[in-house]
Amino acid sequence: MLDATAHEFARLPDAPGVGYKPQHFSEIADDAGPVAWLEIHAENYMGDGGRPIAQLRHLAERFAFSVHGVGLSIGGEGPLDSEHLARLKHLVDWLDPASFSEHLAWSTHDSAFLNDLLPLPYTEASLARVAEHVDEVQEVVGRRMLLENPSSYLAFEESTLTETDFLREVAKRTGCGLLLDVNNVFVSATNLGTDPVSYINAFPVELVGEIHLGGHDDDEDDHGAPLLIDNHGSEVADPVWSLFEYTIRKSGPKPSLIEWDNDVPEWPVLKAEANRAAKVLEAATA
């Protein structure tokens, strides 16, 4: 059995973090600004050695780390990949990060890995499967994980549960925490015609161990309705900042990450985004 108290993470600071990009290595070391912690995609650091691991060891002396998986396929219909879980355990064991998180999504089916976070219906059956998978991850890795809300472009007609009820119930059954991606909330609400503030109100903020902020792109569907694409390729949009402020007023300060994975900007641009997040967090403590 998982002894949650013995294996509790050190906990990320209630401060801004950024998604770590190797091109920012020296600048982050010289001029971190308000950035107190870094997040990495687990799968990029599962090689045996070389520059990626060397950089990570170096930065880990100074920064708290969040390991964010993108390949476990927790929402998959099939069993979890035990080899991949073992690699994850190895990474978490040596790096000893302050947090590990993954997505409410699937990416592998019949052994083909699709390199995207794919959606699942919210039903009793999928809930039972996701909870089983989260249990397995926590059991193998030996720590409590955070599960992230996805960005949605469509809905499943077969769904019987809301996303917030689904996540709350997974957390209740497994003891996992939640990662609240505020940009995903805004993107999904816009795309599916729901209200983002009601989503935050329904979200169990007391279980949130980390917040994500990122940029999205604008498109439209067949009927000309807005279709926002979660691409982490630009500044955080103003309505997402407003939703973040609303969330932080409700939850108090939380570890808050700027995710910028595509068209990665120069360090000062990313740092400016972290500064903006820092102001929101400071206002909540004042």
Add this chain to the structure above:
Amino acid sequence: MTVDQTMFREALLDPEAARPDGLSDGKGRPAGRRFDVYRNNVSVSLTEALEVGFPVIRKLVGQENFRLLASAYLRRHPPHSPLMMHFGADMPSFLANFEPTRQTGYLPDVARLELAIRESYHAADADPLSPAELEALPPEALVGSRVQLATSVRLVRSPWPILSIWRFNAEEAAKSPEMAAEDVLVARPDLDPVPELLPPGGAEFINALLTGATFGDAMDMASEASRNFDLPAVLTVLVKMKTMIEIGG
């Protein structure tokens, strides 16, 4: 209507396939092209992974052709691991058989070189033997010894001038390639893999060491393969590239 992940996956990977039923826009209308966001994410993210892995192949065939090639590749050889660092291992054989590239004989070997560089980049760290440790060994002891090479060492042999082609497309001010067979050692003297042209017999010598032969046997095999085998020249490369990590009986 339930949509299982087999249906979802098949429609994702085949742009001609019908989109699954049972998906909506959240307001009662069919999802339509909303499904294509996922299709696009899958193909763009996997194509980008191939672009990162094969920058020289991309330059050789051109950006537009590389996209077409990548789109055929990812349908034929979808990844079977979430580690994008390993994606593309079938590229050499794919290029050898893909109709638009199969006449360009050097492409598969250039792809093998790019794969070797990527594998070397992620290979385990190792402490190389110092030149002093090597010099301390008397020559007669060396002949009977076996040497362990770092796991970041790769050997790529080709009837084509693959390293010259690679340099011409990856480095500024590189000379234009001339027809010649080239054997390339890829090693990681520090944190970045470096490809190095091997002198005659060098590939046979290193290949023998990699398969566990003694120094003496490796020298015999290399001399047999090439009359111009030059042991000091090969040893200089092996030492400079910090490839040797242990010598024993």
